[in-house]
Amino acid sequence: MGKVIMNSDDFGYSRGVNYGIIDAYQLGILTSTTLMANMPGFDHAVSLKKAFPNLGVGVHLTLTCGQPLLTNVGTLTEGRLFRSLSFYREGFEIDCDELYQEWNAQIQKVYRAGIVPTHLDSHHHTHSFGKNQEVVVALAQKYDLPVRGNFQLANKVQHTTYFEPLFDEVGVDDRKDSLLKVDLHVYLEGLLRKLRRTESTEVMCHAAYLDQSLYRQSSFLYPRLNQVEFLIHSDFAKEVQGDRHIELITYGDL
Template sequence: MGKVIINSDDFGYSRGVNYGIVDAYQQGILTSTTLMANMPGFEHAAKLKKELPDLGVGVHLTLTCGKPLLTNVDSLMEGEKFRKLSFYQQSFQIDGDQLYQEWNAQIQKVYRAGIQPTHLDSHHHTHTFGSNQEVVIALAKKYDLPVRGNFERHSEVHHTTYFEPYFDDVGESDVKNTQTKLPRDTYLKGLLEKLRETESTEIMCHTAYIDQELLNGSSFVFSRVNQVKFLIESAFAAELKKDHRIELATYKDI
């Protein structure tokens, strides 16, 4: 039986994002999410989590969105905010100790909110870049937490057998806008077979309702709303619920 974790990133981004995640969990097949400790919707997300004890919540380590929690991390900043993603998409140099302290502060804030994290991943996958991998490995070992395994040194931490990065495609109506360039039915048929055959899988998605914060802050908006509906109403969602070869799970189950 394949254990399948369906994880929506960006919990805590804003109230609209939070409500989209909660609806996909309560009414659909979402099982897990990861929480951004530095974003405006954090307190709202933490309150929602208290009402949903079985929702898996990890830490969405953040380096490219909003402001850091700490003030003495100048190598991570551009002005008052984190550096943009483009800084990390080329050869870059930051202070590794500053990154460790900032990400540790983000994890600690989640614990202080009364949430026991299930795992670690990162916004824009920044834990996969260069020497940032050493930092996430050190933090994973410190807190004894699994990590999203989409990086070179994943063998040094606990992770799922497989990570599925293309599920955002289900929110796109035009195949030309998808990552796989496959018709949806073709993509989902192949994914379903993989889920049945693989010991454990994390499916990454991004569910949300649109609010002003999301519109102003992200270039990835409308697909998120479609993903909420898909996880609740699609034939794929119904199939996962009834397939005896698939167990919907969280990182606590692997």
């Protein structure tokens, strides 16, 4: 039997994002999410987690969105804001101790809110870049937490057997804009087969309802809204729910 974690990133981004995640969990096949400790929707997300205690909640370590929690992290910022993703896509230099302290502060904020996190991942996958990998490994070992396994040093921490990165494409309206190299139904049939036979899988998605905060700050919009509907109402969701060879879990169940 394949153990499957359906994880939506960006919990805490905004109220609209939070409500989309909760609906996909309560009404659909979502089992898990990761919380952004530095974003305006954090307190709202914490209150929702307390209302739905079985929702798995990890920490979405953030380095490219909003403001840092700490003030003494100058290599991570431009003015008061975190540096953009483009900075990390090239050869970059930051103070790794500053990164450790900032990400540690984000993890600590989640614990202080009364949430014991299930795992770690990162916004824009920045834990997979350069020496950032060493920082996330050190933090995962400190807190004894699994990490999303899409980085080179994943063998040093607990992670799922497989990570599925392309599930966001189910929300793309125009198939010409899709990153999939096959038709959607072919992708989904192949994914179902993989979920059944793989020991453990994390499927990454980005469920959300649109609100002004998300609309103004993110370029990735309508596919999020479509994903909420897909996770609740699609034939794929119904097949996953009824498949005796698939067990929906959280990272806490690994």
